[in-house]
Amino acid sequence: xxxxxxxxxxxxxxxxxxxxxxIITEYEKANLSSDTYLTNIxxxxxxxxxxxxxxxxxxxAESNLKEMDALRDSKVRAVHYxxxxxxxxxxxxxxxxxxxxxxxxxxxxxxxxIQSYAVESSLxxxxxxxxxxxxxxxxxxxxxxxxxxIEELTTAETAFEEAQLTFQTKKADExxxxxxxxxxxxxxxxxxDKLIVYLRAMELVDETKYGKFVKTVAQTIDDINTVIKKRxxxxxxxxxxxxxxxxxxxxxxxxxxxxRIRICGVSNKINRFRIKSGITVLKNFV
Numbered sequence: 001x002x003x004x005x006x007x008x009x010x011x012x013x014x015x016x017x018x019x020x021x022x023i024i025t026e027y028e029k030a031n032l033s034s035d036t037y038l039t040n041i042x043x044x045x046x047x048x049x050x051x052x053x054x055x056x057x058x059x060x061a062e063s064n065l066k067e068m069d070a071l072r073d074s075k076v077r078a079v080h081y082x083x084x085x086x087x088x089x090x091x092x093x094x095x096x097x098x099x100x101x102x103x104x105x106x107x108x109x110x111x112x113x114i115q116s117y118a119v120e121s122s123l124x125x126x127x128x129x130x131x132x133x134x135x136x137x138x139x140x141x142x143x144x145x146x147x148x149x150i151e152e153l154t155t156a157e158t159a160f161e162e163a164q165l166t167f168q169t170k171k172a173d174e175x176x177x178x179x180x181x182x183x184x185x186x187x188x189x190x191x192x193d194k195l196i197v198y199l200r201a202m203e204l205v206d207e208t209k210y211g212k213f214v215k216t217v218a219q220t221i222d223d224i225n226t227v228i229k230k231r232x233x234x235x236x237x238x239x240x241x242x243x244x245x246x247x248x249x250x251x252x253x254x255x256x257x258x259x260r261i262r263i264c265g266v267s268n269k270i271n272r273f274r275i276k277s278g279i280t281v282l283k284n285f286v
Contacts, residue, residue, distance in 0.1 A: 004200050004218040006192040010228050013180040016187055017056055020049045022220050023191070030213040037198065045190050052187060054170075055180035061167040065117075068160040072124065073113040075153035079146070080105055086143050097139035101146070104130050117164060124157050196221075 007019065027042055083105060086098030105127070112123045131140070131150055140146050195217075203214045 004196055004203070004214055005221055005225060006196050007188055007221050008225050008228055009188060011184075011188070011224060013052065013059075013184045014056055015224055015228075016184045017049065017052050019220055019224050020045065020052070020187055020191065023195075023217055024049065026213060026216045026220070032210070032213060035202075038202075041190065041194050041198065045187070045195070048183060048186050048190065051178070052180060052183040055178065055183055058167075058170045059180055061163070061170045065160070065163045065167045068156070068163040069117065069120075072120075072153065072156040072160050075149065075156045076113055076124065076127075077110070079149045079153055080110060082146055082149060083143065086146075094142055097142040100139045101131070101136060101143065104136065117160075121157065121161060121164075124153070128154055128157070 007016075011019070024042065024046065027038075032038055083098055083102045086094055087102055089095045089098065107130070108123055108127050112120055112127070115123065128150070130136075140150070199210065199214045199217060202210045
């Protein structure tokens with residue numbers, strides 16, 4: 001019967017959410033609903049963990065929005081630099097076509113990518129409308145790869161707008177609710193200060209009834225604690241390595257000292273005395 005460890009507070013919000021889900025799943029399989037106190041703990045834990053899941057999903061939606069913004073920025077740059085390259089093409093027909101397309105892009109400029117989400121979307125949509133005009137199509141067709149990049153920019157802008165809608169919806173649903181970090185603190189208190197403390201006692205009281213569930217919970221927590229411990233392992237420098245480095249440094253100083261003495265023409269007797277003193281000091285430190 002091993003000790004059931006508590007969950008480290010270094011656990012990330014997503015890790016906490018996953019571990020809690022696993023513990024809840026095991027509880028539901030363990031058929032321990034007759035234990036009123038344990039049931040109360042899980043009735044408290046379930047809604048809070050559900051809130052944590054929603055808060056994490058909101059973070060993921062925001063992260064996805066940033067990724068989609070970075071993607072459309074890259075497509076804007078691709079259209080710009082490809083067109084700009086063709087402006088210097090030796091073929092007159094190609095560089096003339098490139099100059100015409102580039103004149104349209106210069107109306108917007110690369111400042112598009114540093115605007116707010118809403119302004120950038122508006123500018124990209126306007127740029128795409130201009131690039132779709134009939135009088136530009138023959139010029140675009142003369143520039144290999146440009147039509148594909150314009151299509152990719154269109155797709156990237158659509159993906160961004162969908163991601164923004166998802167984020168805004170989640171944000172509106174959540175309102176001013178607690179952050180994932182704040183909710184995580186509540187979850188860890190329930191698990192460590194209520195669930196683990198209770199399971200330790202009940203395993204001693206009735207190992208047959210609680211033993212399997214307790215062992216599963218303990219293993220789940222130990223697994224994540226091990227992952228977190230390995231994630232930030234301090235670098236340990238051995239004493240031998242420190243001594244070697246120190247000896248090398250001192251040896252270099254003695255050699256430098258000896259060279260200076262010889263250059264200055266100090267007598268051999270004084271030289272030997274000083275070197276001997278230096279070696280004595282070195283031995284005392286080692």
